[in-house]
Amino acid sequence: MIECEDCLGGFHLKCLKPPLKEVPEGEWACKFCEAKKSGKEVELPKPPEGKKRVRTAREKLLSSDLWAARIESLWREVNGTYWCRVRWYIIPEETAAGRQLHNLRREIYRTNHFSDIEMECVLRHCFVKNPKEYGKADYEGDDVFMCEYEYDIHWHSFKCIAEIDNDEENGGKAGSDEDWNLPSNADPESDEDMDFDEEREKGLRLRSLTGEFAANSRKGKFFGLQKIGTKQIPEHVRCHKQTELERAKSTLLLATLPKSLPCRNKEMDEITSFIKGAICEDQCLGRCLYIHGVPGTGKTMTVLAVMRNLKSEVDAGSIKPYCFVDINGLKLASPENIYRVIYEALTGHRVSWKKALQLLNERFSDGKKNGKEDNRPCILLIDELDLLVTRNQLVLYNILDWPTKSNSKLIVIGIANTMDLPEKLLPRISSRMGIQRLCFGPYNYLQLQEIISTRLKGIDAFEKQAIEFASRKVAAISGDARRALEICRRAAEVADYWKALVGMVDVETAIQEMFQAPHIQVMKSGSKLSKILLTAMVHELYKTGMGETTFEKLATTVSCLCASNGETFPGWDTLLRVGCMLGECRIILCEPGSRHRLQKLQLNFPSDDVTFALKDSKELPWLAKYL
Structure with missing residues (x-):
């Protein structure tokens, strides 16, 4: 059998369509999960008549309806009930950070939270393995989970369990024999030793008297436990009530999606009217919308909020169904891989990017459709659009050329930080991008105050x-x-x-x-030339929208800044030495290899830090107008 990475459902290799001869390498998702990702309606197989679908223990645990714990000790009370001390495990959703992209579906965290519970609360045994054992786990049932980190429920911090075990081993080594040697004048039978012997004999007598009440054990297994799993764990045992500050910290996480998006109502209305106008027309001609603005102004989140609102309207039947594909340019290994990602999102099949380009051309340019679902309009959202720019700009040309075809039914929404990106492209591409643009300006303090207050x-x-x-x-x-x-x-x-x-x-x-971090202090205390070089990098970033630049372009920008403000240009060699010094301080990241004019450079910190460090420079006050 093979297990889906998303829903954790099990499938026989022979029952798949098409059937598989062997388990494929890497991640694998079933056809139901692939259909959900592409926005298609999914109808799960129905159970046989007279039977209901029941959630498994694994499904209940991953939804916080059941919990996993490790039994540390077990005993029997005088009244005959069995109790145990357990150490709880939690799922990523129960942590302050929430589930992250790197978390596996079967991953759980060990905590430092202990409780005493009755054995009647225990349901059954499950397996919690480290990553190495989890990778080799086969044919061990459905209740197998992976645990790599320990989570502190008080400080909300993570620590690798392997490091904790190593610290305990290093700190728990027995001392040398000299530590246990008695001095020559010591009495071998002191009063303390006699008291210890008396307590030990008393304990042995009590143990013999209460032997009939103790749990029966044989080869590490306990017997005599009745009614396992018949009681529920009291709510107060495992309930850790968050304080107001803990709730605030989890709400202010960047990964936490807000319930509403304030201060962008005008932009949301424009995006909504653009998409509805493209979808609801009888011919459904393709369109392009370019959204630009400085980082952190809510461009991507606004578009996604609009798509969520439109999804509810589709469910209500007020607008036509459509398929939605969301792509981030940062996640693409190369610009050409966008063809493969688009085709996989639309069809659920993985092919090479060249084959995907051919099939997408047939679909959007030639109008070849394979079923009713292919006739639906397609909304393609491309974040970080400027990363698709290649030397011949063919990738952008193909994507922006598809909406111009009569039968494409494709709507492209591109997002980037550069305002004048269309003007920097070839005329045949900028003409296809159209004239519809939407600018997201930076937030003022009232808007930022409203955003924070809404979250809190x-x-x-x-x-x-x-x-x-x-x-x-x-x-x-x-x-x-x-x-x-x-x-x-x-x-x-x-x-x-x-x-x-x-x-x-x-x-x-x-x-x-x-x-006022150390890297900002380095920027403030640097030489005049280093400040000019950093200002040129920020200016180049704002001008092109590209995070990377070459040393040749940077030197040209530094020369222009010096000439415009009465400063002497030091020359390429001196500028290269200053760049190397900033690279050694990790202020700038340099492309590995020999030093040359086309060597790529990139800021290692946000441009806001450079602006904060240099905008009030007394020796170079003109830097502020370029930051």
């Missing part, structure tokens, strides 16, 4: 002045909502150590940690 609605953990202070600080630098959330979350962590409400002092501490 119903949580009394922050003073109003503290939220306003953090919003004003971030709005003065960049208007990045992600930075504002990070500052507030760090302030909650600082306040969690010694008080229950976050104030302005805690926010100031978080800002000092974030904006």
